[in-house]
């Protein structure tokens with residue numbers, strides 16, 4: 194977990210590489226479908242372009258299907274899911290049905306000013322259609338209102354690992370691996 198621009202995608206990919214498990218990013222799956230012009234992509238685009246969450250029914254089905262695929266059988270890293278309380282409940286059910294559970298929930302932290310600077314920079318480099326000023330502000334607000342509170346629930350379950358997302362990419366990866374070592378045994 195972590196607000197947009199905290200570096201979730203970058204760190205999830207690095208960690209996945211080290212652990213030999215897939216990094217599953219709901220945002221990436223939506224973007225691939227939008228690019229491919231699928232039905233899911235057409236539906237998702239209305240929401241992603243505005244910085245709104247795609248409806249839970251669509252997102253949850255997509256995650257359930259993805260986690261049931263063979264490459265996730267030995268483990269996975271979720272990036273960008275769950276993002277609201279209903280998705281937390283759904284994820285619990287998906288994992289119970291698969292006979293597995295979360296080892297840890299990582300929260301990458303960063304201040305809003307730093308995030309805005311990174312996202313504006315990414316807008317110039319990558320040209321994502323949801324990196325407009327309006328969509329960026331909306332995504333950060335949704336994170337603060339709906340997603341950040343979920344860390345409390347995971348904290349109460351003893352799963353939360355908080356990592357400072359400010360610094361060099363390598364330095365953050367090192368912090369992350371150290372912080373996760375106890376949970377990953």
Ligand code: AMP
Nearest residue numbers: 219220240241245246247252273274276
């Ligand atoms: P991201 O790349 O994680 O910032 O996701 C890009 C966009 O995809 C978000 O702004 C949402 O519109 C959509 N999205 C990604 N993950 C979710 C999710 N868990 N629930 C609903 N919408 C999502």
